[in-house]
Amino acid sequence: MLGEYRIQGRRAADISASVERAVGSGELAPGQLLPPMRELATELGVNPNTVAAAYRTLRERGVIETAGRRGSRVRSRPASTARGSIWVQAPPGVRDVSAGNPDPALLPPLHDALAAAARHNAERPGMYGQAAVDAEFARLARAGLDADGVPDGPVAVTSGSLDAIERVLAAHLRPGDAVAVEDPGWGSLLDLVPALGLRPVPVGVDDEGPLPGDLERALRDGVRAVVV
CATH class of the missing domain: 1.10.10.10 (Winged helix-like DNA-binding domain superfamily/Winged helix DNA-binding domain)
Incomplete structure (x- = not known):
């Protein structure tokens, strides 16, 4: 066996x-x-x-x-x-977006910002017991969230979007709960959801995002969270 x-x-x-x-x-x-x-x-x-x-x-x-x-x-x-057992080689002429990485040409220049952060940390190292989020950063982030219509609330800093999604799902859901995910979607997210003991429910997408009919059906069937 x-x-x-x-x-x-x-x-x-x-x-x-x-x-x-x-x-x-x-x-x-x-x-x-x-x-x-x-x-x-x-x-x-x-x-x-x-x-x-x-x-x-x-x-x-x-x-x-x-x-x-x-x-x-x-x-x-x-x-x-094991990642190697499920990885599929993208055929010629097809862009592989499964890793979720952005086009490097679209990333902003970070050299000056990272250098300034390094100097700041050398002068005033971050220690336990200090505020978890810099006050000025929180103010700027809150302004951006307000502009996007995100409800008021605390600002948290995470190590990327997958870390943020994991924290939210782990805090609010229990093993066995259903989570609506885009299909096709991000491979790392499709790994994360079952790793948390949650049940992924596929929702079809087009160029505008999740298909309304699929999303409505998933909500009607009792999904506890939607990740888009």
């Missing part, structure tokens, strides 16, 4: 980690059927409830899916899938 790979562990956390490592390394492929819980419990010499807890953790982390009597399988696109 598992080929040469043997799931290991005596605790639920160890068993789930063993499976997730194998999925990440490619030793367990997408669609791979896992042993029934009682069978694996007997093999490992543990209580079946321990294996059940491990499988539950793997489901919440988006690594496996369970289909009743048909058993548990590695998801077709698990959150911990």
Whole structure:
């Protein structure tokens, strides 16, 4: 069933980690059927409830899916899938936007700003206990958000958009909640959603953004968040 790979562990956390490592390394492929819980419990010499807890953790982390009597399988696109196993070479003449990187020619010059930030940090290093966001930066950011019609609220600084999305989803949703995502969409986001134990719901897009009919259907079906 598992080929040469043997799931290991005596605790639920160890068993789930063993499976997730194998999925990440490619030793367990997408669609791979896992042993029934009682069978694996007997093999490992543990209580079946321990294996059940491990499988539950793997489901919440988006690594496996369970289909009743048909058993548990590695998801077709698990959150911990090795990148090399799902990467597709873009054909000639097609621009690969899967990484989400902007055109470098469109980026503003940052040399002077980064140099000024380095000098400021050398003079007044940032320390624990200080304000998390520079007051002037927060004022400028708030002005820009107000101009875009974003409701008033605190300003947070994150390490990029994916970090921001992860923080919002983790703070407001629970494992099993549905999240509407663009289809086709950003690969890193499609990895993040199941990794948080959330269920992605595809919403078609065109040049103007999400298709209204698809989005309305997703909202009617109970999605708890929409990422565009």
